[in-house]
Ligand SMILES: Nc1ncnc2c1ncn2[C@@H]1O[C@H](COP(=O)(O)OP(=O)(O)OP(=O)(O)O)[C@@H](O)[C@H]1O
């Protein structure tokens with residue numbers, strides 16, 4: 043289905059008799075070609091990355107077609123290929139280099155799944171002038187669905203003018219209108235997806251919570267947690283489908299974020315009840331620890347392989363096959379857990395606890411305005427990080443560096459949760475510095491976690507039969523490479539940390555978050571900050 | 574963007590038949606193609622059922638480009654556009670006379686279409702005028718149909734001499750045999766000897782075929798209604814030869 047540079051106009055019809063009427067009106071000048079039907083299935087990721095990235099991927103008659111998206115229409119084809127074997131789920135599964143490249147840049151770790159199916163019945167037509175030259179093209183399209191794909195849920199006509207014959211197309215469009223055609227905003231792809239009850243929507247782990255400065259702290263936290271719970275459930279229900287590893291990843295982030303908001307802003311709920319919720323959340327996360335670890339190992343497969351010379355790779359390949367087998371059984375286990383009655387009960391308990399209508403006993407911070415309260419927390423966190431950083435020497439133990447990471451994460455979550463009420467423009471630089479610091483600390487931490495994982499594997503293997511020497515060589519090689527890169531990452535931490543802890547940043551944080559000077563906080567009923 | 578021209582001083586040798594079919598073959602090879610009919614007789618556009626162009630102002634390079642643009646017509650074959658001929662092209666010469674760099678204007682005008690097309694192909698009338706000199710200086714290759722006859726050979730040699738006299742780049746001259754009749758002894762002899770004298774001679778030649786003449790009735794390129802005929806196959810091969818040379822150049 044090619045696109046044309048010339049202009050085109052779309053119309054929708056409620057009835058199918060228009061072709062007859064046009065034939066009567068235009069006679070032999072109207073040339074109608076035989077209809078062609080194709081059944082097509084659209085594919086996209088959970089985040090609709092292709093759709094929002096301006097692409098359409100559909101499968102039809104044993105082939106994939108990757109096309110540009112032209113509004114709600116399939117645009118120019120970028121590549122196509124035969125489907126061989128099981129359907130392609132990841133960018134890397136595609137054979138056409140153009141497809142692989144485009145998909146990889148949009149999908150990252152995401153996988154593809156069908157998002158809707160319909161039959162497109164297409165009929166081309168053209169209008170010719172007295173010289174029999176084509177002056178206007180028509181693309182009739184019926185989207186068929188329902189039982190046996192018999193029912194036309196929409197009828198379209200796309201009128202395409204030819205360069206230099208725009209007037210003729212306008213006259214043709216006029217004739218269509220006279221026969222009841224209506225301009226339409228939605229294209230067949232949107233209709234297909236609407237019919238599948240599956241319309242593209244943006245996805246983010248940072249939704250809008252709708253909190254404001256003067257809201258009570260309990261109200262604000264409730265809103266945040268409820269929004270995160272919705273995300274949690276969306277991801278949870280898709281873990282068993284196992285389209286990609288991101289559902290589990292995001293599910294765990296939701297659990298962690300809800301848990302941390304409960305510890306970051308204490309005194310919002312009765313402590314014993316909050317404690318119980320934190321335990322529950324920790325437990326839910328723990329149940330998926332092993333699966334997530336395996337995902338992380340398997341995702342690093344390519345990178346590890348590339349780090350080693352080819353001769354060392356075989357032993358590593360065996361390790362990854364073992365991980366893959368372990369993962370296959372672990373995903374079943376997690377699926378069973380998620381589908382168990384006990385799990386449902388836990389989820390229900392969480393949801394009930396945070397339900398808007400659930401009444402909890404009053405607590406010291408429940409009804410203070412959330413703005414000043416949170417600002418005070420942010421200020422305190424920042425000072426804590428700065429205090430730890432001040433004591434760190436070049437040769438500080440890794441544990442101390444690790445502590446900065448933990449504290450930094452808490453601060454970052456606080457800023458994320460309450461983004462809507464903090465003066466984002468004023469603290470933008472500080473936020474960027476924090477993000478950089480966390481990224482650097484994250485890289486450092488990843489290196490050490492990865493070394494530990496490889497050494498654990500060696501502990502398990504070293505007394506078992508097998509290619510001990512090969513395994514030892516490749517693991518040893520990897521661990522030393524990771525160790526080296528960990529040292530490098532560590533060196534870089536200090537300069538980013540110094541920026542975040544600089545006097546300038548400290549002054550900005552103080553000015554914006556310390557309660558006596560922070561704008562709206564000045565009028566609050568909050569106690570003066572102890573700092 | 575490449576610029577080609579079908580050109581010969583001699584009339585009726587197959588310039589228009591070449592332009593019409595080569596344009597079709599180029600678009601079929603995936604190139605965005607523009608066919609410009611520079612012959613006031615308007616045969617090339619006629620074969621594509623396109624009416625003669627609207628009149629437009631020609632009082633400078635800019636208005637000329639605008640006028641050409643305004644007259645672009647999408648053919649029935651996606652990827653191929655046509656600028657039909659215009660009786661006013663007779664005034665090209667007068668216009669060009671008044672310009673600075675009067676012999677090199679066409680190239681810069683056509684360069685204004687660079688982003689829209691991969692190749693521009695011009696069908697030229699059989700004469701030497703200031704416009705044809707502009708065509709010579711604008712073209713990356715001048716495709717010259719040569720019927721294997723003494724007279725036709727002579728006009729080609731005249732063209733080559735003209736190029737040398739005027740210090741025009743002779744390497745753009747790409748003659749090829751047109752309307753070849755294999756049973757004709759003279760045809761065979763000329764085809765054996767002439768190419769050795771001109772290094773630019775294309776290997777492909779177009780046979781004489783009654784199918785070509787039917788273009789007038791069909792009003793479409795031979796390639797669109799009789800892809801299998803010997804002349805159609807020959808046009809495709811000639812297109813391949815040209816594309817192959819561009820490939821090896823780049
Ligand atoms: N290969 C061929 N076999 C048979 N007839 C041909 C062939 N090529 C062209 N003709 C016919 O010869 C006549 C002249 O061809 P064409 O119009 O292509 O030549 P031309 O060089 O463009 O002429 P002019 O100089 O008048 O523009 C036309 O009737 C055309 O159909």
Ligand SMILES: [Mg+2]
Nearest residue numbers: 588589612616
């Ligand atoms: Mg001609």
